[in-house]
Amino acid sequence: MTDERNIIVIGGGIIGASIAWHLVTAGAKVRLIAEKTGGVATPTSFAWINASWGNPEPYYRLRTRSMAEWTRLAAEVPGVNLAWSGGLCWDLPRDELLTYVREHARWGYDVRQISAEEAASIEPAIRDLPDLALHVRDEGSAEPVAATLALIESARAKGLEVLEGVTVAGLRATSGKITAVRTADGILAADAVVVASGVNTPVLAATLGIEVPIEAPPGLIVHSKPAPKMLNGLVIAPELHVRQTHEGRIIAGSDFGGSDPGGDPEGTARDLFAKLRTFLKGGEKLEMDFHTLGYRPTPKDGYPILGSADGVDGLYLAVTHSGVTLAPAIGRFATQEILTGEPEPLLAPYRLSRFA
Template sequence: MNRRQFFPVLAVPLAGAFPEIVQAAKSKDRVIVIGSGVMGASIAYHLAARGAEVALIEKDAPASGTTRNSFAWINANNKTPYSYYALNYEGILGWRRLQLEIGPSLQIQWGGGIAWCGPDPQQIDTLHYTTARHQPWGYPIRNITRDDLERLVPGVRAGDFGAGWHSTLDGTLDPVAATLALVQAGIRAGVTLTKANVATIDFKGDRAIGVTTDKGPFFADHVVIAAGNDSTRLGAQAGIPVPLRTSKGILAHSKPMPPLVHQVLMPAGLDIKQNPDGRIVAGSNFGDTGALAPTPELGAQLLERVTGVLPQTRGIELDTMTLGYRVMPRDEYPIMGRGRQYRNVHVAAMHSGMTSAPAIGQLFAIEVLDGIETAQLQDFRPQRFYA
């Protein structure tokens, strides 16, 4: 085996393209990124933009795991403490930056987010707490009245209105389209995408030297684990604890409809958005759906509730149901950075990676290539899980 070869390129499941084998330039850092969900795609793109030689290794296809099944609300709501809020806020700004760098293929919609509830005192207190917590941090969120809601969402059925808030900075995106756009932008910057299943991370002394896959070995100077729920297995090989817990989410996707909704709408117990392709997506307030199954009956119930809130969606038809497994750390906070034993192995695991992916990509480019530990990630190091 010629160890100067960075990696053996195989299939690239994007637009039927098969990029040529890329030889590592001695002057460039060679980085393997495992996983091409939104997090891995962003990290790979930002590393390549810095001039690194990047191998993006994916066992299935880009955006085929957690990313594909994400509701993809871009926001910094209900994120505490401040360091966690700030990381998500930086992610929102990062998506706006990426729109300038990559363009409309990201398919981002900036309509804001609106939540409201009925007269339940606990729900009212929760909504008011969200506003009171985030306004002092500079987040553009405010309490709204029924009149405000009906003005912001013409035709809405507010029901027995108790309280609400409106966050103007929030957005949403099509998670698959955005991830594919990041992967394509990375390829234009020099990333090579390979379909392979990573079995092991390989080490020599106190450093990782690459990975072994079902398609052979890949060699690099740095390894980044952004493999979603498989990050626990891979992290353990490098002595990095990545404790995740099960958190399932079910979404109903309608057949395409005319443009009706441009905000993320969150009446009590329901989440509603409309993708650029016209499909309305509905879920149940981002909680773990437990033992529920993604059945057509459940989908019909969710879409019926959508019509109860938005009568203009009458006639909506179910297309598909999705069941996703969130990348949810045990303490619900991001797990970011290198471990103790092998300083050139980094892990990126968090919920919600959809919001923070642009910020994580930019920060990891600094951490991996410059060896700097950034302040934004200091509260989220894997070291907190070491015994």
Template sequence: MKSRRHVIVVGAGIIGASVAWHLAEAGARVTVLDAQEPGGIATRVSWAWINASFGNPEPYFRLRRHAMQEWHRLAAAVPGVGLARTGSLFWGRPPAELEAFAAEHGAWGYGVRSVSRAEAAAIEPHLVSPPEMAVHVAEEGVVEPLVAAQAILAGAQHLGATVIAHRRVRSLICAGNRVTGVDTDSGLLQADEVVVAGGVGSSRILATADVSLPMRTSPGLVVATAPHPPTLNGLLITPTMELRQTTEGRFLAVGEIEDGQAEGRVDESASELFAAVKGMVDTGSTLAPGTHAVAYRSIPRDGFPAVGRTAGLLGLYAAVTHSGITLAPAIGQFAAEELLTGQRNPLLAPYGMGRFAAQDQSST
């Protein structure tokens, strides 16, 4: 799949980083542009759960499971990615739903099993009140998202890619039915292909070429404590929060928050979430608060990835999704293959850009 096609990747979060690395590894000439520091916006505050768990129709499960496997290949090829197979303990749904999830995904070949209160306590000995019933998936894991994204970008640079920070893309450049480059706040850049992987900003960029990508944003409150000695073994998905401990020892909790809450209420919610962490895990009296932020997740309207070309417009490719941490290796791999060979992987079949127009037509 060797090629010297010049591809501009707009966005240096985890998806853009993976696309860039796979393209550079295949021999393409790659330029990555980001309006801010490389590492992305949503990526920096991601909880970074690598999984194929819960609520997935089977085609989406297959894509996510493939991505989980690709993480191991990518981590072996790129120094510093820091993939950790920690396992997860999940009791964020009623017991009947958890049992149904375990049965369904288990039948699909996922390593999920139901565990009792005693087993949950053995998996996570520092839980104050282990759940009566949970599901455990040993093969799930995590990366530190900013560290991983920057390591992948560094790997792409080692392969010859150029990464340019603080270069905002104003618009796509079109000539007839082809995108030929981008207009940035520092001038025009030409390319054979442009990949838009700008997360929440992707809709704005695509709209400059009259391409519609309907998006919705889902805010989440992210609370990080001060560093604490190792206490948790893996990831916890509970009825009130998602919780893990970072490689620095910080407890990282994600809770729901209403869109548009006033700043004062955000601070109050962060204090409540920190208190909930202290109530869930036995940390003694030494756990101290750290920082908090509201993260806006970039989600295509129907909740599934938007990856591929748009009808009638050459030279343009979109790679936008929620669950970017899980899906990044697969999307990077498949996007590079499609851009350089024209071959689209069957696992991407349901997730092309054309489905949104079809959805709009069916709703009228």
């Protein structure tokens, strides 16, 4: 397929990179505008790839489809390294854990109850394990910045033009059709624009009179210095979500979105790291390296906003808190919708129009 339209993708994080890669791979002419390649929210992500508890079935279906798309993408793009390491979970009350395992197992998720003894065989470095935990074999993680940069570099080799260090000030439309992106350096003509700029999405959409209702709660994650292997997979425990990165760092937040930093982020980071050290056998040897503080672009009902914006032809919005899990599916489906006009049924519940 060859598409002669001039398409601009705004946003250098995992969502923008995935959309740009899929568009270029499909034969489109694309420019990616990024204040910073690698993104702003992406580097602060816990990067858990999952379809875990708390999701209605339509959202579960989108998430599991995207988990499958991650496997495809990793096979096609060098440097998109995944760890399908499995997840150990007990961060809900017992009755909710049992509801979660029954419901998701019925939907086809590979989740099962395990005893403390089996949990200890999976994660022997954890000090205190509960009598009841759940294990999901097929959950995993990505190193989000590395994956984002790998997508961008692969797309460059296919013809993507990257404008880095460019600040987008607004969008322009004429007679209900997108015509240009206004940057600090000048005007860039466009036949189609994808806004995947996280917490800045409402600001840009507002320049066309479009309201995008999102919140941006902060999340703090601590990172240890690289350490010998301690964890085999993801650990989703009450008030402590933990994993070990490809380079050996132990990272943790009070949930997968990170800890509430309160009024003293440095103090919150120290307290959280102290909890991490007592959580793991040998944890007293861990040394804290740094913490990240990110602002999660979260639509007000908690679910993604994906698709064309009513009233402005050529404008496509892509904003979600679950950026790492959903990036491959969003890239694939956004490309389908932009280039062919064929709507993707899995995205039907997530249009901006639901907030009208």
